[in-house]
Amino acid sequence: MRRAFSDQEFVSPPEYADNVCSSKEKFNKFLDKLWGINWNLHIAKNLKKAKDILGYIARYLKKPPISNRRIIEYDESAITFLARDYEKKKRLPFSISLDYFFISLFEHIPLPSFPLVRWYGLFSNRNKKKYIEQLQGLIPSKKQKEESDPRPMWRIRFEQRYGNDPLLCPVCKKEMELLFVLSARTIKKLGLLSLEEVLPAFCLNPSF
Structure with a gap:
């Protein structure tokens, strides 16, 4: 990334163009900060079939972040559930405090009226300008x-x-x-x- 930035081949997101990527010094400082974070990355295999992609999206939109059958036991201080271990390639029991569990769970709960699908149907670029104003007029203030x-x-x-x-x-x-x-x-x-x-x-x- 540093080499691509020096060779002016790095394409930055618009929100970073005037700040992080405005100079080489700021860009290197930004990368140094990211380098100090312990990242846990999992890159899954590409889904080749459209049916598999739609199934994955539908499950994410409809199902809760964790199913009840994965929860093994819980008490007033901690909860134990099955979590996937990508190194051993199987699910193993994992225990955390209730406070941390609910904090992690609430991150997956959308805010009221928050659209989970933003580029499809009424929210697609083709239909958005045409229908959004009409829909807003139907919603009472x-x-x-x-x-x-x-x-x-x-x-x-x-x-x-x-x-x-x-x-x-x-x-x-x-x-x-x-x-x-x-x-x-x-x-x-x-x-x-x-x-x-x-x-x-x-x-x-x-x-x-």
Whole structure:
């Protein structure tokens, strides 16, 4: 790469042209920094058949980063799962902390409304200019959503999923105020009353 840069044969990405690749000194400094990193590279064989390529892409888009069957065991501090060892060419048990596992897992979870396929269908260069503006006009803005239904989104989603408003009392049909959220595990641990026992008491005595 250094020789290609000196011979002006190195083609740099546009985002590096005015910074890293603007001079030989900056380019060498950039390579020295990369040289100090311990890289773990795996170059797979080229997929020659279009069907195999589509299958690989479809699995990556649809399937989770790790399947449940690869997870062997876990506890409150660590998780053990099968990971591929490319030197031994087989899957071996691998244990890491739960914190590191979830950090690695969350990197594969796309942000809301993030398009995973950007150069196909509506996002292709041929169709993008033609349809994107029309689609954006169909998507309601945040202000329009608030005007149509001022309730928080989690409350709307809950009602759409389960068919009832989570803040509407099933006994007196009046709107309740959300004070805090307790998980089922916490309720069981603290020995609190069940929902059927608590709600009538609240309705009969608001100062309960």
